[in-house]
Amino acid sequence: MNAVFICQTVDEHDYILAVCTQWISALARHVQIRHVDVICLRKGAYRLPDNVSVNAVGKTRRIATLANFYHHIIRITKQKEVDFFFVHMGGWYPLLLLPWKLFGKKPIYQWKTHPHIDPVMRLSAYVADNLVFTAAKSSMPLRSAKVKVVGHGIDTHAFSPRAETKSGTLLTIGRITPRKNITLLIQTVHEYHRKYNKRLSLDIIGPCEGKDAHYSDRLKKLIAEKSLGEHVSIRPPVRHGELAGLMNHYTLFVNFSRTGLDKATLEAMACGLPVLSTNPSFGEILPGHLRHILFDTAQDPVILADRVHHLLSLGRGEQEKTAAQLRRLVVEHHSIDALFDKILDEINRDKKQC
DSSP: OEEEEEEEEEOTTOTTTTHHHHHHHHHHHSTTOSEEEEEEEEEOSOOOOTTEEEEEOOSSSHHHHHHHHHHHHHHHHHHSOOOEEEEESOSSHHHHTHHHHHHHOOOEEEEOOOSOOOHHHHHIIIIIOSEEEESSGGGSOOOOTTEEEOOOOBOTTTSOOOOOOOOEEEEEESOOSGGGOHHHHHHHHHHHHHHHOOOOOEEEESOOOGGGHHHHHHHHHHHHHTTOTTTEEEEOOOOGGGHHHHHTTEEEEEEOOSSSSOHHHHHHHHTTOOEEEOOHHHHHHSOHHHHHHHBOOOOOHHHHHHHHHHHHHSOHHHHHHHHHHHHHHHHHHSBHHHHHHHHHHHHHHHHHHO
């Protein structure tokens, strides 16, 4: 099959969206795929299979961007028989592609992980998309038979355990934004220090962009108010290719976000790190015995400090057992190769029904 893959960025050095290059590679390498034409807003550095063509439409004036988008779609569909469109994450793309679905019978599939369904996403799902793929049920809480839970797409070869010295205690990675609930992380560290009279470190790593700059200032103020300057640090983002090495230097990954199933959480699990999370999507994927110790819906820093203490107090054998179980869960249900097996199976079933 020939596919058109639509995404924001194709750049293996992008701090957040470098994973797109891995997804495109995995799709292009699949035995069922002949060629992948990529349409993105911006392209940077990338290494992709020979059967991939990358086209950047630019992100300038909306009219110019829209014109470039349609120029590439028309050119590609004239050059070859396109079997389906695949939209990575959100935006107006499924609605923009409606003419090709209605008049050209080209199915539109979308990947989305976010518990907030905005009007554009809702309209796309019901009107334009054939199917919507997501990582966990609560990552796409839309009541529709079109929603298919297929797991996430993690490179479990790159993200794997390494024999590194544990130089840090707690780690969280991702955009520095209110949705990540980082204030609760800082309050949890403060309560841990107060209750257990022990010191631990928390490194917060990720980009803080545009309108979220004020949130970073709030976090720094909270760190100062809690006298945690020596223990909690906000650090700049790290390139995706360096994350696995970084993660292996820490004892525990923490994620209190209110988003979908965070990719960084699964990458940490693949590296053999125990994880503590309040994210409903994370709780959804865990078997009961692991959910009991690694997941809590509490927004109370005192309760979460107790959770941290319990995990850090586990014996080495129990920590290694938990780490092995978490990695196996990612390998079996969230590896990038298995992801496209599941997605293409669903696409083939859908195309037969059309």
